[in-house]
Amino acid sequence: MIPLENFLILSAILFATGLYGVLARRSAILILMSVELMLAAVSINFIAFASYLDGDAFSGLIFALFVITVAAAEVGLALGIVLRLFRERQTAYVDSADSMKW
């Protein structure tokens, strides 16, 4: 088996990429995609630990299932908000929603 660290490094790289996407993208859809990327990275992390550390304990695998489910629900909700934003501002760029400022 390849060492565990490989999976963790992969997961870290994916998470960092996703984080960069969330912070630096203007389009709401792209932000959501980045969030999905972060969730995937976290899932990899959980599954890696579940496989490598204790063969009997598969709670990590269960957790990954949960993450997939929650991600799906959350994206549904989020896309609804993006649609609303688009209808108001005629643009999906998140920096158009800046009226609640000082």
Next chain:
Amino acid sequence: MEQVWILPAIPFATFLVLGLFNRFIPRRGDGLAVLGMAAVVVLVGVVLADFQNFFVDGIFTPGGEHAYAEEWVDIGQGFFLIEFSTYVDSVTMVMLPVVSFVALMVLVYSIGYMKGEQRYGWYFAALSLFVSAMLLLVISGNLLQLYLAWEGVGLASYLLIGFYWERQAAAEAAKKAFITTRIGDVGLLIGIILLWRVTGSFDIQEIIHAAQEGVFDQTYLTVAMIFLFAGAAGKSAQFPFHVWLPDAMEGPTPVSALIHAATMVVAGVYLVARMLPVYDEVLIARDVVLYTGLLTALMAATMGLVATDIKRVLAFSTVSQLGFMFVALGVGALTAAMFHLFTHAFFKSLLFLGSGSVIHATDEQEVQELGGLRKKMPVTTITFTIGSLALAGLPFLAGFWSKDEILHDLQKHGPMWAYVVLAATAALTAIYTTRVVLLTFFGKPKNQQAYDRAHESPPIMTVPLMILAALAIVAGFVTYTGVGEALGFVGGIGEVVYLPAEGAHRFELDWAFAAGASATAVAGVVIGVAYWWGDAKRAAAARNWAPELHQLFARRYYIDELYQAVINNVVMGASRVVAWFDKKVVNETGVDGATQFIGFLGYRLKFLQTGRIPNYALGMALGVAALAVVAIGTT
């Protein structure tokens, strides 16, 4: 005897009912107040019989002390114990009849005097409150309860002096009375706390026993008892706290009769009398009592000599007579002091009510506007004269016996010069009281309109006068063993009311001494007559002979001006400093400063709220990173 708390409870209930509902009761509740008071008088009789163990075996036997205590608040398992306790002994048995009976006379009299006044119902309510507090004071078994009742009588006095509060002078006088006695009360509280610190108790009997067993350090106890005396001096208008009593005459005259002659002002005498066994342990403090009383007696007598308002003369006279009582206490003569308290209550309230009768009829208080009233107001004249002669100490009237006893005890136990001073004061008393009688009732009327208005008062006012006059004549005879036994006591007053250190003493008349005292009194009356009979030419000549002396007395030794100067400079100066501190430091720096600082922070930090989502996302990311660092760092 455990139910002796009912005595103050009845007038207090009257106060509540009248205070709240007097508008809805017929006649504004004056009948209710009188009825309550009469009930109290009857109950005092019951207490007296119980005290003499009448209910035990149907005969009167020597009374002892009855103590009763009930816990209220206990903090720290007896460290700080507040209890409701009563203590009834022979001293209480002197105070209870005096307070209740004089109060009854005053209440009945007030129905006539205060007729037609607005706030009539409130007058009776406030008087009932006063009587309630005073009764609570005399039955109190512990100092904290006594202090509570002490403040209660002070409050009632404030309310009643300021009864005509629409008049500026009355409002000022009420404030002055309350503030002056308050200063004394601080001393009293300090004394109480000092005593508690060592004994751990507020109970009076416990403190007395502790003092007698030598638990206290001498200096400490002396200081504590002097502080206690400060409170007594405040309430009883002794020097330097005497300034409030002459001004307190702004209140209605029956109020002056009850509060400022017979009852409240003797609260100080009562306190010192109660604590006298402790004063006997610290003779320096007892001497303070003696000399304060002596000084006050003389000063007040001189001020009464030149006063022109009939009530002011009586006020100064009260201050002076209270000085006499403190002199007696100062030599350890409890019997003499309580006896004088007893007789003085009757003839002084008689004098005040008599003056009220004059004021009610003529609408005048200045003796310079009065004169020759004896033809138009015979009953008032006769009763007032009887009271005056009792005050002067004419032989066989009440005042003679008690004043004689004080002078006798002073001569035996005190310094000779003090005795001479007090005897001179007694002569002065006779002089100024004769002056008032002559100027008011004899001679030619000086103000014709006042004279025309004069008429004898209605029976509801004259009957109390007559009853009090009868008492002013006979009350002194309780000093005799036979009289005492006839009343059911073990003997005369000397055998019932005494300090253990004095011992019970039978009264024997020292003829030589009595003759001397009578001579002084009679001499005083003769001098008074000589100077003020007719058109008082001699008195006018005397006034011109020493005008500065006359001014000194008339302006009350300029003490009021002195106090005002102290207040203006010291008190106001200190308050200016405090006010500056409050404005600059507390308000501007503290309160305003804090607000402005927060506002400034907000002004700078608001730019964080850009409203742009990516900024907030960055904030969240940074926060999580920081938490992770902290979490990993601390593991």
